[in-house]
Amino acid sequence: MRSASRPGPGSLALLAAATLGASLLVAGTGAAQPVPISQFAPTNIDRAVARTILQTVSQLPPVTNVGLSYQYNPELDTFVEAKGALGSGMVPAARFARKGSVTGVLSFAYFGLDEFAGDDSASVVVNVPADRFNPNGQRYDLGVATRVTTDVYVARLAGRYTFLDNMDAGLTLPLIVTNVSSRYVVQQLQGQDEIDRFARRGVNSPDVGNTLIDTSLNRIAIPDGFNDGGNFDVGNMVLDTKYGLPLDSVNFAVGFQAELRLPTASLSRFTGTDTTSLRGLVLANYQAKVFGAYIAGGYEQDFSTDVLSNGSVAASVTAQITEYLLLEAGMNAAFYLEDIDVFDSEKFDAALPSTQIIASNSLLGTNEVNVGGGLRLNPVADLSLSLYATTPVTDDGYRAGEILAASVDYPF
């Protein structure tokens, strides 16, 4: 019930045979299930949660930037604080801590996921046969909708080691608590008015004596089950390295960053994904004494599913208004290769022959853009504190209203 992996060209014939076999298998096993509602479960909701968590965790301040940046000064033969030493907390930059230093970073974030592509719930209206063995016989309409709210608490532990004056490496491990509450509603629909109302209101469509199911997702026969309630697990561990090009400029910096995301999270517990990805970013920034501008863009390839592969861009402007305080405003965006279909509706027809979607759809969309801002504070010594908030400006995705994040980092 997952989106397929992208095959290499050489494996097309094998894939075609496998797909045919899998389709027949799905049709065969699907027909053995009770008719027809368990076929219409939101089996991809965990992918949707994973995608949002992955994106959010990767953007938690101070991203891969340590609190205070240093540059090697050949005249003094030592490291001195870079201009505007408190760099961006939103956009990765080719800025580094002292060579040989290890920086510990602790970040926290909270967000509540409750919007499916801008709506309260994901819903779909299907026309199905009353007798699964007789697709040409009597038919009727079903509205199927789900609302899942997910409170996500993230504590991200990270460490960075600066082994050259223009290169460092980091390790990130998020600990994630999710609290999931779900509702699943199925109604028999009669007439266009009821169809339109259900497509518009989803789980909030009134019961006019037509409700077949109104329960939580862990009470229906979802393949592999559904973990309603509290879940705790580690998220996806990320290893990264960042390199800054040696430039003859104290204001400009250009660099590259590579990230390897490991399959350490639990998809079923909504703490991330069980797949691996590689991401490459190009980083550029301009930093004057007070003002700075940052931009980073790149591409992430997930090796198992294209619903997690994306191109991304982040940009911000900063103002270090005092020696100890930086203000920042910016945006980040991810553009995914493949959409997430919450109900995996392409499989409906295989599970129950001749099923037709007649209204609404459960696609989440692929273009997720957030704007936000925050501050970074250097109250004492090399300690840095960050406080940020972002909010989505596009409807696409399974989204939070706002994301609150705080972090503390300190080099040793």
Add this chain to the structure above:
Amino acid sequence: MGHPKSAFLGRGLRLATASLLLAGAVAACSGESFEPGETVYTGIVFVPPPQQCVGCTGENVQAQLLELTQNQAPRVVKCVQTNDRGIYDTSGPNTCPGESNGSLPAGDGEATVIVVATVNPQGGQIGGLIASRLEQVTSTDFNATTHIACKSGVFLTTGTAPFGDPGCVVQASCPAGLANCFPTVPPGSLDDARINVLEEAGELIETQVNFTQVDGTDRASCAVIVCTQAGAVATTKECLEAQLRRG
């Protein structure tokens, strides 16, 4: 003046301790909040056309949830009223407390039950077999096809003697050489795959069955049992029709 190395270790220790405390606090918040719930069956009762089921309706009629028991008649667990749209929902109030004398198995394992709606004054019935997990909400619609399979399921668990052996013999054990005799089976053996075979066979002959009377499907259900070898193998329309003519 403190030793720099000690200061470094001290700070590292504090950070590590804080991290562990954080992880512990986060872990303490975890836990599954799943609570087992009532076993609920819902669905829609679709009645056959009037020429096959005189005076039949699925709306505002009584539907019984019955527990199958090997070598015994099914026991009524609960009765509910279908609504204006022919929807049954076994979480509704029990409309036959005096008749209820069965219960669903405890726990969250698999169970096979039947739900049967009485759809006309003559006692015509439409129902179906449901194999699903207990403590969950399962939705299954009923129609002519599912009812033929449902009656086959009753024959296979209860035996056919109480029904006059209408074209097949299902009993606790079969003497060697007795044609079309099948031993009764425990309800749990009627799983999704077996129900699928029974219903697929039922669909092949459902237009030839009259559902008006309570025993209208008995011969068709026996034909399904014989031709599918008690739900073990798929069958053909020819076999079923030949069996109906013979029965």
